[in-house]
Amino acid sequence: MFWTASVKSPDGKLYESLTQTGLAIGRLDQRLRHHPLLPAILFREQLEAARACAAVDGHLIDPWRLAAELEGLRSVLLGCDMYDRGTSVDALHAAFEQYQWLVRPTDTQRNAIEEASGWLSKYSVSSGPLLGSARAFHAWIEAGHVRAPMRAALIRHWRLTNVLHFPLPLVGARSFVAEAPWSPSEWLPFFLNCLNEEIAAVEDRTRTLEQSWRQARSKSGGQRRTSRADKVIDLLTAYQWSRQHASQPSSACR
Numbered sequence: 001m002f003w004t005a006s007v008k009s010p011d012g013k014l015y016e017s018l019t020q021t022g023l024a025i026g027r028l029d030q031r032l033r034h035h036p037l038l039p040a041i042l043f044r045e046q047l048e049a050a051r052a053c054a055a056v057d058g059h060l061i062d063p064w065r066l067a068a069e070l071e072g073l074r075s076v077l078l079g080c081d082m083y084d085r086g087t088s089v090d091a092l093h094a095a096f097e098q099y100q101w102l103v104r105p106t107d108t109q110r111n112a113i114e115e116a117s118g119w120l121s122k123y124s125v126s127s128g129p130l131l132g133s134a135r136a137f138h139a140w141i142e143a144g145h146v147r148a149p150m151r152a153a154l155i156r157h158w159r160l161t162n163v164l165h166f167p168l169p170l171v172g173a174r175s176f177v178a179e180a181p182w183s184p185s186e187w188l189p190f191f192l193n194c195l196n197e198e199i200a201a202v203e204d205r206t207r208t209l210e211q212s213w214r215q216a217r218s219k220s221g222g223q224r225r226t227s228r229a230d231k232v233i234d235l236l237t238a239y240q241w242s243r244q245h246a247s248q249p250s251s252a253c254r
Contacts, residue, residue, distance in 0.1 A: 017189035024199045049169035050099035059094035101148040116153035129161035
């Protein structure tokens with residue numbers, strides 16, 4: 001699955017990054033593939049991916065504020081003055097647009113994603129799905145394209161190549177921070193390392209969710225043999241845990 005024959009890096013950084021990321025993503029796929037809380041995990045990670053992509057462009061937003069907007073909850077303007085509130089609105093719009101690309105693309109966006117998918121397929125033939133995705137993304141940007149279609153195409157790419165068996169948005173958002181290197185020899189391992197960082201963050205958030213789930217199950221108390229309390233807890237956790245924070249206000253001044 002994770003080919004290494006075409007890796008050519010004198011200092012070994014690319015090979016090391018490819019190996020570590022390949023192992024990490026394999027472990028994550030095995031852990032989450034049949035996870036009972038996968039719907040909640042995916043929803044949370046979609047919010048986080050949209051937040052991270054917007055942050056790279058300078059738009060900072062709490063992911064739960066985006067969740068509130070998606071759920072149709074009343075939006076409270078944040079900030080101490082008109083400028084701060086305008087910045088908050090811009091950040092929300094930027095994050096919503098990123099979420100749309102990643103999760104609910106329009107017909108026009110789907111066409112751009114299809115084009116990006118073609119680049120991923122082309123580069124993966126000779127380099128494998130992980131290294132091929134890094135090379136395709138670099139070439140895509142060099143050709144003058146924007147990032148969003150390729151990020152969305154990556155989600156589909158991981159599934160088509162059996163890297164992942166669920167639509168987890170691993171997109172390497174931080175690989176486009178202002179201080180990121182751009183020469184292929186430096187950026188390719190940097191991109192792979194950013195994917196690895198995202199995987200580690202997913203694992204941390206999953207552990208937090210699992211802990212809350214287990215605590216709820218342990219407090220369900222004695223039950224009759226026909227009780228379905230545990231199943232109700234599972235459903236509430238899987239489909240509502242991610243949404244419970246959506247209505248919580250930020251600590252920013254209003």
